[in-house]
Amino acid sequence: xxxxxxxxxxxxxSGTDDKxxxxxxxxxxAAVMGRRVNIFLQYYALDAFRACRITKDHNLAPExxxxxxxxxxxxxxxxxxxxxxxxxxVGEVDIQACALSxxxxxxxxxxxxxxxxxxxxxxxxxxxxxxxxxxxx
Amino acid sequence: MSTMQIxxxxxxxxxACPGPLMNLxxxxxxxxxxxxxxxxxxxxxxxxxxxxxxxxxxxxLVEVRFDAGYAHFVVRKAR
Numbered sequence: 724x725x726x727x728x729x730x731x732x733x734x735x736x737s738g739t740d741d742k743x744x745x746x747x748x749x750x751x752x753a754a755v756m757g758r759r760v761n762i763f764l765q766y767y768a769l770d771a772f773r774a775c776r777i778t779k780d781h782n783l784a785p786e787x788x789x790x791x792x793x794x795x796x797x798x799x800x801x802x803x804x805x806x807x808x809x810x811x812x813v814g815e816v817d818i819q820a821c822a823l824s825x826x827x828x829x830x831x832x833x834x835x836x837x838x839x840x841x842x843x844x845x846x847x848x849x850x851x852x853x854x855x856x857x858x859x860x
Numbered sequence: 861m862s863t864m865q866i867x868x869x870x871x872x873x874x875x876a877c878p879g880p881l882m883n884l885x886x887x888x889x890x891x892x893x894x895x896x897x898x899x900x901x902x903x904x905x906x907x908x909x910x911x912x913x914x915x916x917x918x919x920x921l922v923e924v925r926f927d928a929g930y931a932h933f934v935v936r937k938a939r
Contacts, residue, residue, distance in 0.1 A: 800876035
């Protein structure tokens with residue numbers, strides 16, 4: 724398999740809007756170019772995918788300075804959840820919640836936005852991620 | 861000026877990356893083979909992304925033209 728056809732597998736750990744947006748842009752890019760995308764949601768990223776708060780303010784990463792933050796917040800691009808929906812619409816994108824993080828936050832699948840396809844353990848994610856790189860955000 | 865007949869123009873000026881590309885993809889998916897689409901985009905990313913996607917998706921990039929502050933991408937749906 725050509726490198727450009729291998730799946731892109733991303734572990735989303737951070738739950739701030741800037742990192743989730745960066746991950747969503749990468750997902751769109753991979754999906755439109757025909758690469759399958761596997762997303763595994765852990766910790767704070769999983770918490771951001773709760774149905775009741777997915778489009779709420781999730782703040783910015785600590786490295787965002789007071790000078791940078793207004794520019795990031797004012798940028799007119801689509802919300803990361805909408806970008807992920809678009810990516811799922813045009814390509815093959817599978818979003819799975821980490822079973823351990825679900826347990827930690829006492830969540831069930833019904834607590835999550837429907838954009839999340841299911842709940843799985845790390846071994847199952849690694850099976851999907853066997854080809855291509857794993858990116859940790 | 862181009863003399864080619866444009867079936868649909870998508871004015872995506874002001875949209876952030878990857879918005880113009882996504883609008884083009886949406887229009888092409890709904891269009892007929894042989895139809896010609898024009899995207900107007902002021903997004904810098906479109907200059908690389910639209911040609912890359914058109915090549916990958918095996919459509920035809922008919923023309924790229926730069927105007928003040930934006931570009932025209934003319935694409936024929938090839939399949």
